[in-house]
Every structure is written in structure tokens, then in C-alpha cells.
Amino acid sequence: MKGLHRIAVPVVLATLLSPLLAQAQAYPSKPVRVIVVFPPGGSNDVTARIVFAKLPQIMGQQFIIDNRGGASGTIGATVVAKSPPDGYTVMVQSTTHIANAYAYKGKLQYDTLGDFIGVTPLARQVGMLVVHPSLPVKSIKDLVALAKKRPGQINYGSAGLGSYVHLNMVMFISMTQTKMTHVAYKGGGPLSIAMISGEVQTTISTIGSVFNHIKSGKMRPLGVTSPQRVSQFPNVPAIGDSVPGFDFTAWVGSFVPAGTPKAIVDSLNAGLKKALADPDVSKKLSSLTLDPMYMTPEEFATRLKSDLERYGKLMTAIGMN
Structure with a gap:
């Protein structure tokens, strides 16, 4: 009887797993829905359209963009979390996904990390610390010195309480031990208007948001939030050169529902890796001041956990955790 049990268990397991293995090997065998959790036109949407446009020739099926904007991306994320874990529903979301865990604490219909598998980031967004030209500073050290001389x-x-812009400034102020007064606006557009008019004197915003204003001389760049300089502004140093350890970049990433077979996740990851390595994709993203960003699912999982911890500390600092 023991011998029969030894034979029966592998047979049963093989019977149960064979449909999943066959499904993974055939993936994708039909069009894939890509839910972008923000409206058309933003960096998440444009990134998704640029990258996933390459997948039909790489993976042999259409990847159809489906915008499900609203409530900072939580509406679309809820749809994805409740979708079958078969690889045919993919989510494109940004670092906002992490911030939402705190901004909507107790109100989300999903677990930020537990209900999703991160496939890979798609693009990196770098911030730029800018000042109004009237502010008598030409460097990060100048700004820190002036802020200490004129506390508050x-x-x-910022583009809103708890936004990427806000949290960047919170970290900068904390690490430089300075004191400045926060003025929150309803989005990046109103923030840019306030910066140009001089209503506020400084901010850290994504490069894409301030690119034209820097070129026109309406804002003065002091430093980027990435560890190294960026190609779009090679003469602008990293904030970390003056504030050791400062590194705060955002990402646009791809996710599938938890429970999606590893073989499917790996297949999708491999397809996206090829797309992100395409020179045409890199050129188009660069024109939008975005950098292609690839990780394995395991590396992305580590980054997500790290970001969740970092955002938790920053949200606590501003009373949102």
C-alpha cells in the first residue's frame, strides 16, 4: 500500500499542475488587457502605450490599454486585484500605489503588496529641486544656508498632501535640518503657476513638469533626486552630492493579480525586458524625461517593500499614517 501511495501522490500532483503548466507555456494565447489606473495623457498612460506597443511583435498577441482612472489609481487597482490570476489582466501603476496604502488606510479593497505581483518597473521618474529666480541661491548648499538663516x-x-512632490520636500527638509513652510496645491499645474509667479519659492517636481520652465528661465534648477546626474540636464548635480544619502526617484510599474503562475509572470517579465531594451522605446521615454527601468520580479518585490517602509516613515512625519 505504501508503494501505491508513493506512486499516487506524484500522479495526482502532475494531474493538478499540468493545466497550469500548459497555460503558462501557451501564454499569451489571447489578447491581454492592460489597465492603466490613471486617465489618458499622463506619464503612466504614455509609458504604458510606448512599452506595451512593442509586445505584440515580441509575444505574439495584442496588449490592449484600458484606462480606469479615479481616486488616485485605487479604482483601477481594485479591478485588477479582483481579476482572475491568469496573466490576461495587467496593471500599470506608479509609486502612488505605495502612497495610497497610507493615504487610503482602512479604505482600500485590496492589500497593496499581498494582492499583486510586481512584474517589473517600466520607467523611472526623477525629481528636480527648483527655485524661483528671485531667490538668491545658486546651489543646494546656498538654499540650505538661506533656509537656516530664515527658518519658516x-x-x-507641492501637488497635494502626501504627493511625490510633497514627500520629496519632507525628506529634503528632514535631512538638511531646515524649516520651510508648506503650501499644498491641487495638482502639478497649479503648483507650476505658483512657482512661476513666486507665490512659493521652491519645490521638488518631476523633471517633465518643470523642463520647459527651466529652459525658459522661469525656474532655476539646483539638483536632481537621483543618485547621478541625468542626461537631460548634465550640468545639474545630484542633491545627494550636497546632502549625502538623498535618493528619491519614482517609478511607473507593471503588476498582475496575486496567484498568477510564476511561469506566466516570468514570461511577461521577459517580454517587457526586451521591449525596454528597444532603442525606439528608450528614445521615446527619454523625450518625456523618463528612463527605461527594468527589474526581475524578485528585485521589484524588494523595491516595493523598501518603498512601503520609506513612505510609511514620511507619511508618519506629516501625520498621514
Whole structure:
């Protein structure tokens, strides 16, 4: 009887697993829905369209963009979390996904990490610390010195409480032990208007948001939030050169529902890796001040956990955790 049990168990397991293995080997065998959790036109949407446009020739099926915007991406994320874990529903979301875990604490219909598998980031967004030209500073060290000389007298703007812009400034102020006054606006557009008018004197915003204003001389760049300089502004140093350890970049990433077979996740990851390595994709993303960003699912999982911890500390600092 023991011998029969030894034979029966592998047979049963093989019977149960064979449909999943066959499904993974055939993936994708039909069009894939790509849910972008923000409206058309933003960096998440444009990134998704640029990258996933390459997958039909790489993976042999259409990847159809489906915008499900609203509530900072939580509406679309809920749809994905409740979708079958078969690889045919993919989510494109940004670092906002992590911030939402705290901003919507107790209100989400999904677990930020537990209900999703991160396939790979798609693009990196770098921030730029800018000041109004009237502010008598030409470097990060100048700004820190002035802020210490005039505690609370320099106004900094954000695109909203808990936004990427806000948290960047919170970290900068904490690491430089300075004091500035926060003014929150309803989005990047109003923030840019306030910066140009001089209503606020400084902010850290994504490069894409301030690119034209820097070129026109309406804002003065002091430093980027990445560890190294960026190709779009090679003469602008990293904030970390003056504030050791400062590194705060955002990402646009791809996810599938938890429970999706590893073979399917790996297949999709491999397809996206090829797409991100395509010179045409790199050129198009660069024109939008975005950098292609690839990780294995395991590397992305580590980054997500790290970001969740970092955002938790920053949200606590501003009373949102």
C-alpha cells in the first residue's frame, strides 16, 4: 500500500499542475488587457502605450490599454486585484500605489503588496529641486544656508498632501535640518503657476513638469533626486552630492493579480525586458524625461517593500499614517 501511495501522490500532483503548466507555456494565447489606473495623457498612460506597443511583435498577441482612472489609481487597482490570476489582466501603476496604502488606510479593497505581483518597473521618474529666480541661491548648499538663516520664511509648494512632490520636500527638509513652510496645491499645474509667479519659492517636481520652465528661465534648477546626474540636464548635480544619502526617484510599474503562475509572470517579465531594451522605446521615454527601468520580479518585490517602509516613515512625519 505504501508503494501505491508513493506512486499516487506524484500522479495526482502532475494531474493538478499540468493545466497550469500548459497555460503558462501557451501564454499569451489571447489578447491581454492592460489597465492603466490613471486617465489618458499622463506619464503612466504614455509609458504604458510606448512599452506595451512593442509586445505584440515580441509575444505574439495584442496588449490592449484600458484606462480606469479615479481616486488616485485605487479604482483601477481594485479591478485588477479582483481579476482572475491568469496573466490576461495587467496593471500599470506608479509609486502612488505605495502612497495610497497610507493615504487610503482602512479604505482600500485590496492589500497593496499581498494582492499583486510586481512584474517589473517600466520607467523611472526623477525629481528636480527648483527655485524661483528671485531667490538668491545658486546651489543646494546656498538654499540650505538661506533656509537656516530664515527658518519658516521660505515657502515650498507641492501637488497635494502626501504627493511625490510633497514627500520629496519632507525628506529634503528632514535631512538638511531646515524649516520651510508648506503650501499644498491641487495638482502639478497649479503648483507650476505658483512657482512661476513666486507665490512659493521652491519645490521638488518631476523633471517633465518643470523642463520647459527651466529652459525658459522661469525656474532655476539646483539638483536632481537621483543618485547621478541625468542626461537631460548634465550640468545639474545630484542633491545627494550636497546632502549625502538623498535618493528619491519614482517609478511607473507593471503588476498582475496575486496567484498568477510564476511561469506566466516570468514570461511577461521577459517580454517587457526586451521591449525596454528597444532603442525606439528608450528614445521615446527619454523625450518625456523618463528612463527605461527594468527589474526581475524578485528585485521589484524588494523595491516595493523598501518603498512601503520609506513612505510609511514620511507619511508618519506629516501625520498621514
